[in-house]
Amino acid sequence: MELTVEKLTHRYGDVPVLQDINLHIPAGEILCVIGPSGCGKSTLLRMLGGLERPDAGQVLQRGSAPADCLNPLTFVFQDFALLPWRSVGGNISLVLEDHGIRGQAADTIICDVLARTKLGDFRDALPRQLSGGMKQRVAIARALAVNPAVMLLDEPLSALDAQTRELLMEDLIALWQRQPFTAVYVTHNLAEAVRLGHRIAVLSRRPGQVREVIEVDIPLSDRAPGDPHLEDLQSRLWQIMKDEAMAADQELLDA
Amino acid sequence: MPETARPVPFRGGGFRPVSKRGAGVVVFVLLLAVIEWGTRAGWISSLTLPRPSDVAATLVDLARSGLLWTHLAPSLTRLLVGSLLGVTAGIGVGILIGLFSYVRAGLIPLVAALFPIPKIALLPLFVIWFGIDEGSKYALIALGTFTPTVVATYGAVDNVDRTLVRMGQSFGLRWLSIVRKIVLPGALPGILSGLRVSIAIGIILLVAAEMLGAEYGIGAYILQAGSLYDLERLFAGVVILSSLGVVTSWAIGRLENWLLRWRS
Numbered sequence: 001m002e003l004t005v006e007k008l009t010h011r012y013g014d015v016p017v018l019q020d021i022n023l024h025i026p027a028g029e030i031l032c033v034i035g036p037s038g039c040g041k042s043t044l045l046r047m048l049g050g051l052e053r054p055d056a057g058q059v060l061q062r063g064s065a066p067a068d069c070l071n072p073l074t075f076v077f078q079d080f081a082l083l084p085w086r087s088v089g090g091n092i093s094l095v096l097e098d099h100g101i102r103g104q105a106a107d108t109i110i111c112d113v114l115a116r117t118k119l120g121d122f123r124d125a126l127p128r129q130l131s132g133g134m135k136q137r138v139a140i141a142r143a144l145a146v147n148p149a150v151m152l153l154d155e156p157l158s159a160l161d162a163q164t165r166e167l168l169m170e171d172l173i174a175l176w177q178r179q180p181f182t183a184v185y186v187t188h189n190l191a192e193a194v195r196l197g198h199r200i201a202v203l204s205r206r207p208g209q210v211r212e213v214i215e216v217d218i219p220l221s222d223r224a225p226g227d228p229h230l231e232d233l234q235s236r237l238w239q240i241m242k243d244e245a246m247a248a249d250q251e252l253l254d255a
Numbered sequence: 256m257p258e259t260a261r262p263v264p265f266r267g268g269g270f271r272p273v274s275k276r277g278a279g280v281v282v283f284v285l286l287l288a289v290i291e292w293g294t295r296a297g298w299i300s301s302l303t304l305p306r307p308s309d310v311a312a313t314l315v316d317l318a319r320s321g322l323l324w325t326h327l328a329p330s331l332t333r334l335l336v337g338s339l340l341g342v343t344a345g346i347g348v349g350i351l352i353g354l355f356s357y358v359r360a361g362l363i364p365l366v367a368a369l370f371p372i373p374k375i376a377l378l379p380l381f382v383i384w385f386g387i388d389e390g391s392k393y394a395l396i397a398l399g400t401f402t403p404t405v406v407a408t409y410g411a412v413d414n415v416d417r418t419l420v421r422m423g424q425s426f427g428l429r430w431l432s433i434v435r436k437i438v439l440p441g442a443l444p445g446i447l448s449g450l451r452v453s454i455a456i457g458i459i460l461l462v463a464a465e466m467l468g469a470e471y472g473i474g475a476y477i478l479q480a481g482s483l484y485d486l487e488r489l490f491a492g493v494v495i496l497s498s499l500g501v502v503t504s505w506a507i508g509r510l511e512n513w514l515l516r517w518r519s
Binding site for chain 2: 049070071073074077081085086095098126128146
């Protein structure tokens with residue numbers, strides 16, 4: 001399934017947050033969206049997933065989701081959004097229960113996604129017993145359980161420390177290689193963007209506009225930390241973003 | 256001149272209550288011992304305070320004669336029925352206020368108007384509406400526990416983490432599933448701590464209602480003792496009420512521990 005954003009514009013009250021956004025997200029590709037803080041990246045993502053309604057413009061989906069897909073547009077949140085009163089397994093079964101998947105069928109799916117995210121031994125643990133990285137892996141497992149057509153990741157690694165971030169990035173790449181998925185990955189971290197994005201969309205400061213969309217034609221598996229091409233690309237992105245970020249930093253929030 | 260090295264003074268600590276077992280009991284025992292000593296030595300006159308050992312003897316008599324149960328049974332029934340009605344309705348209305356904007360706009364002013372009314376002032380009215388016997392007492396306790404439960408419940412629903420609700424929506428969960436599996440468990444800690452306040456108010460109203468018109472009940476027993484200036488019996492009644500408070504608070508604590516196992 002692929003998504004197209006057409007002339008999307010949005011304001012919060014008097015403040016314009018997104019202006020005339022046009023984007024195309026082809027199937028099987030990861031699109032990274034970067035931009036200075038407050039540029040409306042997360043708002044854009046919520047609109048892609050139908051959690052928020054734009055003032056003007058629209059988000060179109062083309063093609064049908066796979067037959068066993070329970071929730072075509074599936075989010076992974078920055079703060080994990082796990083129910084603290086449910087175990088790891090319970091958090092995953094939460095999203096299956098409403099589709100009438102219980103008992104044996106649910107069990108098979110839960111075991112499968114936990115194995116894919118290397119959480120097989122923690123099925124009965126409560127979220128408070130897990131580290132940040134494991135919590136996010138649970139959230140990713142939960143997203144995989146509904147077999148999404150498009151994954152919408154809202155700064156999924158931003159709440160984690162650098163080492164955990166690196167490990168999870170490798171996990172995400174491995175997951176994608178096993179079964180390429182379509183994803184929109186919002187981040188303010190340029191290193192994540194160059195590692196995970198097939199294409200990188202740079203947004204300007206508020207009101208967010210697409211400054212540039214950059215193709216990265218190195219296969220995901222060949223991208224290692226410290227790769228000179230990626231470093232080049234990262235500094236190029238930083239050049240584009242620097243002025244925007246500095247200007248955004250100087251703005252009053254409610255001026 | 257070389258400075259002498261000295262340890263950095265410790266400035267942390269405190270502000271973190273830890274459970275100290277038995278401290279409460281020690282305070283109780285000490286206080287009772289002082290009163291017992293004072294009444295025996297004579298520097299507390301028997302008109303000011305009864306001797307704790309006499310109060311204990313009165314309690315034992317009360318239990319032996321079976322009168323304790325005669326008074327306690329109706330009181331417990333009233334408290335149980337009244338607060339069950341009030342708390343159930345309160346949680347229901349509180350959740351509706353938390354979920355629906357129109358209910359919120361319509362009912363919050365009403366609840367705010369009801370809350371500060373001393374419910375005991377309405378007892379004559381309740382006697383007309385619900386009858387002179389148990390009905391009016393149930394209604395009084397129900398109304399008294401209802402308002403604090405409503406306020407605690409809608410506050411708790413408001414405080415449920417919105418990212419969890421948004422997560423539920425993003426996975427396409429049905430509205431009812433979101434309420435049942437996300438909003439209700441998320442509001443439970445707030446509802447339970449509101450329950451403590453509600454039950455305490457329920458006990459106060461129970462006694463007040465029994466003082467105004469009941470043959471049996473702890474309130475009636477205390478009123479009787481008070482009008483005869485029988486301090487031993489009066490304090491025996493007070494001890495029973497305090498124990499009732501301690502027991503209900505303990506029971507809610509156990510309920511919290513069990514229902515909120517998932518908290519650290």
